Amino acid sequence: MAKLDHAALGRRAALGGLTAAGAAAVLLAEGWADAAQLFTTGIPDRDTLNRAGFDLRHTSCLSCSALCGLTALVRLNPRPGERPFVLFGNQDPNHPQRGMCGRGATAAQTWDSPLRLRKPLKRIGPRGSGRFEEISWEQAFDEIAERMRALIAAHGIRALCFTGHIVIDMDEGQWLPLGLGAPNVIAHHSTCNTPGTVARRWVLGAPYAGPPTVDPDFEHARFILFPGRTLHAPIGHQFLLAKAKAKGAKVAFLNPAHPEAAFANGEWIPCRPGTDAAFLLGVAHVLVRDRLYDETFLRRHTNLPFLLKPDGKPLTEADLEEGGEATTFMVFDAKGAALTDHKDRAAEPALAHESEVELKDGTRVRVETAWNRLLRHLADYTPERAAAISDTRPEVIERIARTLAELRGVVDDTWYSARNGNDADAVLAVLLVNGLLGNFDRPGGLCFRTVPGLPPAISRAPDGTVRTILGGELKLPPPGRRLDQEMFPETNATFEAVVKSVVDGDAAYAIRGLFLIDATLFARDPNTRRIQEMLAKLDLVVVTDILHQEVCDWADYVLPSDWIIERSSLHTMIWSLAPAVARGTAVTDPPPGAEVRPLSWISFQILRRLYPDRAAALGWQPEFEDVNTFKRAFLAAIEERQIAALAQRWRLDPAWLREELLRKGYHRFGPITYGTVPYERAPPTPSGKVELYAFHPVLRGLRETGFPRHVEPDAYTLPSRADEFVLVSGKSPAGSSAVAGLAFSSQFLADNAVWMNPEDARRLGIRDGETVELSGLDTGWQARTRIRVTARVHRGVLFAYSYVGGHRQKLLSRLEGFDRLARGVNSHWFATARIDRTTGAAANNASVRVRKLA
Amino acid sequence: MRLKPGEQPTRRLAHLWNEAACIGCAACVISCTATNNPEMLYRADEGRGGVASNIRRYEGVTAQGRPTLLLNQCAHCDEAPCMKTCPFGAVYRDENGLVRLDSRRCAGCRYCVTSCPYNARWVHPDTGLPMKCMGRGCLALVAAGQKPACVQACPANARDFGDLNDPESSVSRTLRTKRHRTLLPNSGAKPKYFIVEEV
Amino acid sequence: MSELPPLVFQAPVADWGWQIAWFFWFVAIGGGLAVAYWQVRRAAVAFTVFVATALGLLLVFFHLGRWWNMPLVLWELIRAGEFNLGSWMFLGVIILTVHLLLGALAAYAHAEDVGIYPPFGDRVREMTEGALFRGVFAANGVLSVVYSGFLLTQAHGIPLWGTALIPILWLISSAVAAVAVLELFYVLGLVDERVSVAGMKLALGLDALKLIAVLAFLHVSLTAMSAAARAGAEELVSGSLAWLTWGGVIGLGLAVPILLAALMLRYGKSKGLIAVSAVSSLAGVLFLRASVLLAGAWEPLLG
DSSP: OOOOOOOHHHHHHTTHHHHHHHHHHSTTTTTTTHHHTTTSOOOOOHHHHTTEEEEEEEEEOSSSSOOOOEEEEEEEEEEETOEEEEEEOOOOOTTTBOOHHHHTTTHHHHHOOBBBBBBBBOOOSSSSOEEEEEEHHHHHHHHHHHHHHHHHHOOOOGGGGEEESHHHHHGTTHHHHHHHTOSBBOOSSSTHHHHHHHHHHHHOGGOOGGGGGEEOGGGOSEEEEEEEEOOOOOOOHHHHHHHHHHTTTTEEEEEEEEOOOGGTEEEEOOOOTTOOOHHHHHHHHHHHHHTOHHHHHHHHHHHHBEEETTTTTBHHHHSSTTHHHHHHHBBEEOOOOOOEEETOOOBBBBOOOOEEEEOTTTTTEEEHHHHHHHHHHHOOOOOOHHHHHHHSOHHHHHHHEEEEEEETEEEEOOOSOOSSOHHHHHHHHHHHHHHHHBBBBBTTTEEEOOOOOOOSSSETTTTOOEEETSSEEEEEOOOOOHHHHHOOTTSSOTHHHIIIIIIIOSSSSOEEEEEEEEEHHHSSSSSSHHHHHHHHHHEEEEESSSSOOOOGOOSSSEEBBOOOSOOOOOEEEETOSOOOOEEOOOOOOOOTTTTOOOOHHHHHHHHHHHOHHEEEEEOOOOOSHHHHHHHIIIIIIHHHHHHHHHHHHOOOHHHHHHHHHHHHHEEESSSOOOTTTTTTTOOOTTTTTTSSSSSHHHHTTSOOOSOOOOOOOSSSSSOSSTTTEEEEOOOOTTOOTGGGGSTTTHHHHHHSSEEEEEHHHHHOOOOOOOOEEEEETTTEEEEEEEEETTTBBOTTTEEEEEESOOOOOOOGSSSSTTTTGSSSSOGGOOOOOOOTTTTTTOOOOOOEEEEEEE | OOOTTOOSSOOOOEEEEEEEEEEEEEHHHHHHHHOGGGGGTTTTETTTTTEEEOOEEEEETTTTSSSEEEEOOOOTTTOOHHHHHHHSSSEEEBTSSOOEOOOOOOOOOOOHHHOOOOOOOEEEETTTTTEOSSSSHHHHHTTTTOOOHHHHTTTOOOOEEEEOOOOSSSHHHHHHSSSSEEESSGSSSSOOOOEEEEO | OOSSOOOHHHHHHOOHHHHHHHHHOOOOOEEEEEEEHHTTHHHHHHHHHHHHHHHHHHHHHSOOOGGGOOOOOHHHHHHHOOOOOHHEEEHHHHHHHHHHHHHHHHHHHHHGGGTTTTTHHHHHHHHHHHHHHHHHHHHHHHHHHHHHHHHTTTTTGGGOOTTTTHHHHHHHHHHHHHHHHHHHHHHTTTTTTHHHHHHHHHHHHHHHHHHHHHHHHHHHHOOOOOOHHHHHHHHHSTTTHHIIIIIIIIIIIHHHHHHHHHHHHHOOOOHHHHHHHHHHHHHHHHHHHHHHHHHHHHOOOOO
């Protein structure tokens, strides 16, 4: 295996982020050549650049939600018509999330896109009509506040729901809901990461539930299997992976559709949708059958030695003796040849054990270790059976298992995992295989993120008190439980609960008003008809966004917010295993004519109209009416305080840290730490171990077994005829995101046709490029689309990129050159919105019938 | 600078694309437009029905049934057919070995378009000029000692650019040590766009 | 996603389509009739050569994407003193310009046939009747047609065109076109019957030759090493351009004239049928050029 050209990398590295800026220097063919000349003799310092009329500014990419590092070269005094900036990936090779993919590359198009929201809009036609008039910010705030006041008076604050994508999880999305004391802040998670998040929480504990909290150590990996994941985001991981590949690392993608990343020397294992668990259990079967597992790890750090009762629940001290602890679990001490509690440090828990024990009520039951139970469980998942279920080949399963063991590989634990309704089992299986390999928190293994400890600008304590980092304090009562968590207690966010409450009346109370913050509802949530019905029924719909998304057409008011490249930002580098923060400088002003505002300012303007005292308590001052004063005096002070807090935590000089952040756009406070969880720090699970047998759902009665198993996808009707298919959606690195999906280039670089396997096409007599009609088996939604016949999709499966097809905002018909955005399908037209009651996860895949048009 | 007949370029600058590293994200394709033809950010190349970029993206399937990807662009061929066929000598080679276009001599006959075995050109809708790598933006970059935009945009380190005449250049070292090929090697054009086949 | 299908046809990109086909058609007529002028020194022939060549040049000039830049182009060429004599297009510009001048001289010489008596008319007529002028005129006519064929063969990006059969096909069909025009002239009373009778037999022979050449071109292309050539030929034989091949080139351009010629040779001439046959032949010559142009595609870069 030839090695990556480290020398070449090194040279580029030496130039750091400035190299990118050098490229950036020439955005306008001739207009930037003068800037390029500045780099002829080396890297100019900032003063030189400034004197020549340029500046270098680092920022983060929000074209998807991964926040990779970007660098811009900025023209300080652009002439009319000149583009004021160009963006490239931050080229610093030490940047934990460097780089820019095709989505980030669309930033230059997004900034002044014809679809950019530029002024507040008020609906003047029926919802969905897309008919608006431009109004002033004052009018917008006054009218929205008035309608919110009436809504809150009539139905209470709980009738107002805030939803969003990434921004709702960031500081700027928090000011209004927290200031209002609103309980219902329900993000996008159920259609994205909920299955994985819930599964990780069960196995590893709450701190390690979120997708970025646990990740393969890409840079040092030797072999990575990606079930379902494409690694198209964060693109920064691709750079780390490139380093690993240069040292011989291999990757394989288990996916019904061939991901672009597999072009890069990756193995693609095509499979039937919703069968990842079966495949992985087949891998686990081989690992166990051939004794390829890490026995020491299993005995010491997992709960596989724990004893289980016949009902699948763990044997606890409370089962054996009066007054015994229900949280003290029993193991068999091989040294003492007796049962002992799992906290007994002197014990040597036996992995394999089976015996009869007498419970405190005198009954005798047979107990066995979870390991013994696992052996029986896996007996059902021979490679042959697993391959039959997943429509793969047994020899592939055998080979993957051996490769994982021989190379001490790792199975990626997924990001976007809400696909088929049975996805939590897939992630449980991912964690099981990683557990068997014993490759946790080791170089090249599945590692735990160390957070830098960036304090939030605003937060809410359990007692309801809202505090700001600048010392603001607002006493409010506890907001109460979220509507979705009342329905689905395990979920991290299930927006369908809101839909149910509005459309079906099937909830404790109904949501009446919806605030959409950066939420592309039609591209995000399944079952478009239900979403439309909900939007039509609500009393108030307000959208804040940067682009005219389809959902804007359904809003009463649309408020244009600024974009990340137009403001400074400070955030945790969420996908870095090492503790790191990224600091972005405003690269540019908003485009000419765009009266866009920071979300926090918008929030305060509404809050101060509804509750002036609360706004004041949170820091609002009259002079903040001027948005620039607000940015300079308030937002800048928050950043200053956050940097100071970071400096204090990491014992750094705040001024130095600020300068470092300005210079590099990020700071890493330390290296990736290995060997901590579960070795030195016990996972906060019920057992304090890596629970490869998940106790929590078994104890709660949510599942009969704590092991993953294969169940057929239940989020949609399974295809049963030759012309019926599972419609799978996925992300294109060239355009699949709420922002990039509306970019001009995405019309061409992210295919909006529906993919069909050549075998299926032959069978149905469909040719490449032909238009067919799709009908949802469950939703009945009908749509016409072009078919692309390609070997990149598994037989029996159709594939469509998410975000890039089927846009229906009326504005598109009035914009020259953007008509292709309306072509293709949005897979959510066909998806059912059935929710996995165990996890609260939705599913984005669906089933459809294909009709060849005459 | 236009080389006179018989003159040899002092450098032989060449692009290199590593197909085994490319993740097909199209950042290079879009960055090329943003750098060289920003006026085309919201306009398609109607001729091809695609993004107005000097880099073209193709997909196919290998004989073994494996999906495969190709990014293609002007190869700055040593025996460039477009230079031979251009009736007015608008296409020329410069001192860096790059095949360039002198717009003053171009009448827009598009003979260079049909002469290129690699279909590397597109026609600008406003100027009628046959466009290709390298655009003016990247030429300015190279003149400043920088890598072209596509190389710097790549998040997977799949691209490189440098002087084949310099044995110590990164492209020369890569070509010495890694398996590689050119497209249509029998075209007689002696292309300098190299596809590296291993990471 | 593929931005493009693996096979890319040149017409949408380079725009060498119908306009260029018309250009080639006029060159075929102008070239073929210049040869015919050796024997048929009639005003109609001379005028047609001049007009056809002029129209062809006008068409190709305004096909240029930057025709407005030609003055600068010429200035730059003269200033630098650099002329690309290796380019068939550059040579073509010279050949066609010369042909236009020769055609103009011939037309000038025949001006008095249409009642115009320009200065030096007699001397020009004397010169054009000489073997030297007629020889040069005919040779340049052949060169014009050959140039329009080699123009395609040198377009290295389009393998379908990379065959010497194209210049041959162009020459044969140019002769067909010239004969067809002469037949039309007969119908219109511009040439006498003797020419027409010879023309019909000649046309039949040329049609047969053309049919062989067309079939040879298709066969060679269908069995070529190049996938693009094969695919282009398949388009012509059974794809989206089949209507042009079978309906235009073979049907209208060959079957109809051959059938009509056979009928007339057996049952006697009819001016109406001769006109139909001639127009049909001329249409076939145009369709042949259009079909070859439109079927041109680049070699797929992915196998």
